[in-house]
Amino acid sequence: MTSASLHQVTTPTPAPRPRPDADVRLPTWAREASDGVDLVALADRVVEADLAAAFDTLRDNDEFVSRLRASVVENLRHLRQVIAGRIHLTEVTLAEPFALARLQARLRLPQTALQRSYRVGFLTMWHEWSDRLVERADRNDVPRAESLEALRGMTALLLGYQHQVASQVADSFARADEALSRSREHVRNGLVQHLLREDSTPLPPSDLVLLDYPLDASHITVLLAAMPEGAARQILNALREACHTRDTLVHPVDLTNTVVWLAHPRPPGWRAARIANLTDCLRGLGVEASVSDPHVGVQGVRAGWLQVRDVQRVRAAWGAAGSPRVLGHPDVSLEILLMADSVKARAFVHAELGQLGADDDLAARLRETVEASQRWGSHVTTAAHLHLHEHTVRNRLQKAAELLGRPLTERRTELQVALRLARLLTENNSRADSPILPPPVSPGTPG
Missing domain, CATH: 1.10.10.2840 (PucR C-terminal helix-turn-helix domain)
Incomplete structure (x- = not known):
């Protein structure tokens, strides 16, 4: 029986959802075929399929991709044990898929993306295992009826595993998402995302209290590239002391970049000496930072954000070797204007x-x-x-x-x-025309 004919018979009509506790045991030749699957190569294909289908914008986030790969690898190892009959579905204990679900909730990714990744990932797994089973059936000259029964059994085991794991992961995602929604910092991040939108509306008084940052002040925006939120918070005291201010607002742009706003009341706002102290402090800390001009009020929060994104774009085009570690908007305002x-x-x-x-x-x-x-x-x-x-x-x-x-x-x-x-415009440096930072993740209404 050929591989093409077996797939033609079985793939057009989806199998009914099996019970998670379905008692299926494959024949010896089918279990041996399952053990022959190259899990390392299959993990690569599943990760790529998941990224393409559900998480394409997160390809450059090392933490997310690492978590995704760990989840895929753990699922593959347990699934092979289930298909090979060495453990029962109810004996499967997982950790990495739940860690990935919590990270997805923290990134405010929709649950539809989670569901899509599981559908695509397990379909990729099914293709691999069914191909190996068909090849072994052909090589062993297994009767057609036995081959079909083994394929049905393998499919039932895989879909049962998918149903059980996806359901548990979805519950974990929902619980993490609910907890984050109640978290003060998470709500503050949502408020900042709202402020950075072009069509943002004024925040109600209750949200202003929660934000705990004087929006009517004069703001300096600092983009700390390649610095996660936790590391950025560790240098806040040094920045406050250098600028003689206590009012700061920290917002993670993504998993690896953080933006910080520092406020001074107006008048007098940000004098040249204070800005110089800030840049000297950043240089002393050895961080890579893009610094905006001073801007006033609610619109100034967004204006500073747009400026540091422009500065970071010039920095990337300039190249790491030629770009200063601390770069202010006035230093490259001409380049920003002309590179529009x-x-x-x-x-x-x-x-x-x-x-x-x-x-x-x-x-x-x-x-x-x-x-x-x-x-x-x-x-x-x-x-x-x-x-x-x-x-x-x-x-x-x-x-x-x-x-x-x-x-x-x-x-x-x-x-x-x-x-x-x-x-900035040499042929060897094509990054000049590319966006350097994404917009804030999933901007939405405050709260």
Whole structure:
């Protein structure tokens, strides 16, 4: 009996839902076929199927993907034991699927995504186990009736396992979701998500009390990249002390990035010295941070969030090697403005720099020398800044003018702008056009 004919007979009509305590025992050859499944390779396929079907936006979240894989691996190991008849379905004890369910609840993922992942994941498992069973039946020349009965039995065991585990996981998800919904921090996160929406409405007084942050103040927004919420809270005291403020609001953007708002009453709001103290503190802590301009009021909370996202986008395009650890919006406001249309920005750089804008090491060194010369003025100061000999600086500037096709003193403003943009728009750095951070997860109504 061929593999194609057996699947043609059995797959069009779904099997009825089996009782979880169904007493099914497969023949020896079928149990041996089950043991032959490569669980490592199958786990890879199930994880990919789950991500594609239900969690595509979480592919880059290492914690989530690790939890998902652990859940899949544990399910596969127990399912093989059940199919092979070594344990009964009622003897299965799981841990990882429930840990994943709690994480999904914390991320505010809908339960429909959880259900979809289980349907897709177990369908992938069924295909693998049924293929192995069919192959073994063909190789052993098992009669067609016995093959079909074994396939039905294997399907009943798998669906019984799916029904029992999915039901328990759904209950765990619901309990975790309910507990989080009652959690003060979780409610505060929901309120922040509401404030960051373009169409957000004013919060009622009861929610303002729960938020415990002066929305009418002057705000500075700090995006702490690659820093989970727990780590961000550990440095709050240092930030408060540096800025002489007690009012802060912490919000996890996702599993690995956190945004912090710091408030000062107005007037006087944020003076230059306080902002300098904040950035010095962040540098001293050695963190990677994007810092906004001061903004006032409820709209200022969202304006600061949008600014730090723009700063982070420039940082990523700039590259880890060239980007300062602490980067403020004023430092890159020109780049943000001009990169709003990357196509026009690239056209501007090409028109202004010509061959000096080439994506190679020589042109990059020449651009660095020209930019330093424009900033520092004299050849001597430029050479000292770049740790070069003065004659090397002169030679580089001469070569740069040749590639540019005009003296470096002409169109100085356009040249300076083009040099700043060239750092972000090289062909080797395609991240300039990509969003760096997702919007807050599942924004919804407060409470």
